[in-house]
Amino acid sequence: MIILDADFLKSATRPNEYPPPGAREVAFCGRSNVGKSSALNALAARKSLARVSKTPGRTRLINFFDLRVAEKTRSGAGRVETEVRFADLPGYGFASGPKSEKALWTRMIEEYLTTRDELKALVVLVDGDLGPQPSDLEMVRWAETLGRKVVVVATKLDKLSRPRRQQQLDKISGTLAVAQVIGFSAKEGFGVEELWRALLSL
Numbered sequence: 005m006i007i008l009d010a011d012f013l014k015s016a017t018r019p020n021e022y023p024p025p026g027a028r029e030v031a032f033c034g035r036s037n038v039g040k041s042s043a044l045n046a047l048a049a050r051k052s053l054a055r056v057s058k059t060p061g062r063t064r065l066i067n068f069f070d071l072r073v074a075e076k077t078r079s080g081a082g083r084v085e086t087e088v089r090f091a092d093l094p095g096y097g098f099a100s101g102p103k104s105e106k107a108l109w110t111r112m113i114e115e116y117l118t119t120r121d122e123l124k125a126l127v128v129l130v131d132g133d134l135g136p137q138p139s140d141l142e143m144v145r146w147a148e149t150l151g152r153k154v155v156v157v158a159t160k161l162d163k164l165s166r167p168r169r170q171q172q173l174d175k176i177s178g179t180l181a182v183a184q185v186i187g188f189s190a191k192e193g194f195g196v197e198e199l200w201r202a203l204l205s206l
């Protein structure tokens with residue numbers, strides 16, 4: 005994948021602040037600190053397009069990014085350009101912080117996922133080191149109930165030994181009952197092409 009452009013568009017909390025309809029949207033969701041913003045940066049081939057932090061709860065608003073990418077055609081002679089918009093969501097399951105703030109975050113995410121017409125697919129990121137959590141299962145089932153397409157990604161796989169990686173991918177796909185889980189590392193950069201392919205084939 006060739007990244008032609010990757011730009012921050014705007015931040016939003018409520019529907020009236022969402023950007024007007026543009027390219028089809030892909031939202032990144034998952035528990036706090038799972039690596040949503042890092043995965044977005046890896047796909048965009050930009051180090052710090054979205055803000056990354058060791059402290060969970062870094063992303064507090066819905067951040068929209070516009071990307072323009074190019075793929076070689078099968079023959080290799082030409083290339084196809086595609087525009088896609090990414091929405092980096094705040095994480096769920098953030099344990100500390102005031103209750104009122106947590107309720108606000110939950111509402112922000114729920115409102116976006118239930119009402120946004122432009123949303124074409126949801127990337128649900130699961131911590132590949134930690135393994136699947138009840139909140140991950142809840143998110144996948146809920147997205148399916150909404151009729152949203154889901155792509156499950158296991159992050160931070162660089163932290164596991166090679167033999168453990170496949171075991172963990174199998175465990176995640178089994179627990180979440182999904183056919184495919186993409187093994188990913190923003191740190192080492194693997195899984196990026198596979199995730200792009202999954203997103204563009206939807």
Ligand SMILES: Nc1nc2c(ncn2[C@@H]2O[C@H](COP(=O)(O)OP(=O)(O)OP(=O)(O)O)[C@@H](O)[C@H]2O)c(=O)[nH]1
Nearest residue numbers: 036037038039040041042056057061062063095190
């Ligand atoms: N080893 C390793 N660390 C990672 C990877 N991806 C993210 N991290 C680290 O995990 C921490 C959280 O990353 P973020 O991308 O900010 O996570 P997030 O899901 O956007 O977090 P919130 O916005 O707080 O919900 C940071 O310290 C990252 O450097 C990865 O693939 N491998």
Ligand SMILES: [Mg+2]
Nearest residue numbers: 040041062063
């Ligand atoms: Mg983030």
